[in-house]
Amino acid sequence: MKAEWRAAADQYAAVAQQLWQRGLIAGSGGNLSLRVPGSPWVMIKPSGVANVDCRAETLLGVDLEGNVVVGQGKPSKDLGFHLGIYRVRPDVQGIVHAHVPWCTALTLLGYEEMPLLTPQAQDKFGRVPVVPFAPSESAELDQAVTEAFRSPQTVAVLLARHGLVAVGSSLEKAENLAELVEETAQIAMLVHLGRGQPRRGQPGP
Numbered sequence: 276m277k278a279e280w281r282a283a284a285d286q287y288a289a290v291a292q293q294l295w296q297r298g299l300i301a302g303s304g305g306n307l308s309l310r311v312p313g314s315p316w317v318m319i320k321p322s323g324v325a326n327v328d329c330r331a332e333t334l335l336g337v338d339l340e341g342n343v344v345v346g347q348g349k350p351s352k353d354l355g356f357h358l359g360i361y362r363v364r365p366d367v368q369g370i371v372h373a374h375v376p377w378c379t380a381l382t383l384l385g386y387e388e389m390p391l392l393t394p395q396a397q398d399k400f401g402r403v404p405v406v407p408f409a410p411s412e413s414a415e416l417d418q419a420v421t422e423a424f425r426s427p428q429t430v431a432v433l434l435a436r437h438g439l440v441a442v443g444s445s446l447e448k449a450e451n452l453a454e455l456v457e458e459t460a461q462i463a464m465l466v467h468l469g470r471g472q473p474r475r476g477q478p479g480p
Contacts, residue, residue, distance in 0.1 A: 284331035291326035306351040321348035359421030369446030374438040377460040408435035
C-alpha cells in the first residue's frame with residue numbers, strides 16, 4: 276500500500292503544481308482529491324494547508340464516510356461534496372475544486388448555467404450548471420453538488436460565489452477540464468462585457 280499511496284501523492288503534487296502555475300489556485304484555497312488505487316480511500320489535503328505544499332507525509336486518506344484512516348488532521352472543509360460525488364459516480368477518480376475568478380464572476384451575474392460559446396466547450400461539456408449558493412461545510416452545499424453530479428454526463432459545475440468543480444477519470448483529466456471551464460467562463464465574461472459597446476466604425480450610444 277505504501278507504493279500506491281506515494282504514487283497517488285506524487286500525482287496530487289504534480290496536479291497541484293500545475294494548477295498553481297496556471298493561476299487556478301492560490302494559498303490554501305480550493306482542494307483536490309483522488310481515489311487511492313488499490314484501496315477504498317480518498318486522498319485529500321488537510322484544512323488550511325496549501326495544495327502546493329502537500330506531500331505523501333501531509334496528505335490525508337479518508338473513507339467514503341469521512342473517517343480519517345491515513346494521516347492526522349482535519350480534512351479540507353469541502354470534503355463532504357467530494358465524498359458525495361465519489362459515492363454517486365464510480366467513474367470519477369479525481370476532483371478539482373478551485374476558486375477561479377472568471378467562473379466566480381460569471382455566477383455573480385445570475386447565470387443558471389455557463390454559456391458555452393465555443394465548439395470545443397460544447398463538445399467537452401454539453402452543459403455546465405450553476406449550483407446555487409450555500410455556505411461552505413454545509414449539508415446544503417454537499418447535497419446540491421452531489422445531486423448536480425449524479426448524472427454521468429456532468430463533468431463540471433460552477434458554484435455560485437465559489438468557483439468551479441470538475442471531475443475526471445483521473446486527477447489530470449479533472450485538472451484539464453478545470454482549465455477549460457475557466458477559459459470558457461473568461462470568454463463568456465468578455466462577450467458579456469463587450470455587449471452594448473460600439474463595434475468598430477459604429478458610433479457609441
